[in-house]
Amino acid sequence: MAFCTNKCVDNLECVALDVCDFYGEEKSCRLVRSLKINLTTTDYGKTCRRYKMDKRCGDGELNEEILKRCILYLxxxxxxxxxxxxxxxxxxxxxxxxxxxxxxxxxxxxxxxxxxxxxxxxxxxxxxxxxxxxxxxxxxxxxxxxxxxxxxxxxxxxxxxxxxxxxxxxxxxxxxxxxxxxxxxxxxxxxxxxxxxxxxxxxxxxxxxxxxxxxxxxxxxxxxxxxxxxxx
Ligand SMILES: [Ca+2]
Ligand SMILES: [Ca+2]
CATH class of the missing domain: 2.60.120.200 (Jelly Rolls)
Known part of the structure; x- marks a missing residue:
């Protein structure tokens, strides 16, 4: 399970998870405002870079290239x-x-x-x-x-x-x-x-x-x- 998932999941302002920053050895979560899945790469390209799944996502999770977020399955x-x-x-x-x-x-x-x-x-x-x-x-x-x-x-x-x-x-x-x-x-x-x-x-x-x-x-x-x- 991603570090950020636990950190954000009970936060009402955290309407969606976006594990896209990596400071030192600690993952950091970013708050995004919508879980709508038709957001374009441009929307997220400004704030998220594309990361490799092994470091930035939880065990077995994928960094999805369109959503720019960690997901389990696609x-x-x-x-x-x-x-x-x-x-x-x-x-x-x-x-x-x-x-x-x-x-x-x-x-x-x-x-x-x-x-x-x-x-x-x-x-x-x-x-x-x-x-x-x-x-x-x-x-x-x-x-x-x-x-x-x-x-x-x-x-x-x-x-x-x-x-x-x-x-x-x-x-x-x-x-x-x-x-x-x-x-x-x-x-x-x-x-x-x-x-x-x-x-x-x-x-x-x-x-x-x-x-x-x-x-x-x-x-x-x-x-x-x-x-x-x-x-x-
Ligand atoms: Ca069948
Ligand atoms: Ca398809």
Missing amino acids: CDFETTTEPSCFLTETTDDIFNWSRKSGKTGSSSTGPNGAKVGTYYKFIEASSPRVNGQTAKLVSNKDFEDKAYCLSMYYHMYGQTTGTLKIQTRTGNDPAVTHWELSGNQGNQWYSIDRLNLPLNSNTKIIIEATRGRDFYSDISVDYIVLWSFACP
Whole structure:
């Protein structure tokens, strides 16, 4: 755990962590005003330099080059084997998410392209998919017994768009839904800036998309970040 995380997490003015200074051997945290993840590198370039993960971030954390902040995990889908990602496909559903650049195969549904970088993941709602079929991304990491903060982009465009859920499931308990949205949101990416997820070593994070009643139902996600502390 980063030194700065403990230092800032109980400070109400510390709405987000930014581990970007290093004085001698001691990490120092900087307060930033927003956890919105669409801030540009220019915004942070003025105050933060790009550091290597081994010195400036906590154990196992990454210094994320766009956010300029230490994060635990990132799924940007830019490569098929993405070491920083904490979500994988599962067989505990009907079909898999697809990795994609540019538009999806059908018009009037899906994004024009990725929100960040070139690639994103989406559910292809065209044949052979039918109403109500689900695809899940499931976490493959062990977590500590505490709250984590998740942020991500989603895109839900299409007149018959189904449902996107962010859930956790601990052991064999029923899944708990922490965020859910259904229906057409128009052709644009939206962000979930902060979603608290209580986790422990037996908890899985599940991102589940359900296909709607017709093929205008492509649901996409990109740039899913997990922070190793509760949302400020
Ligand atoms: Ca991406
Ligand atoms: Ca699957």
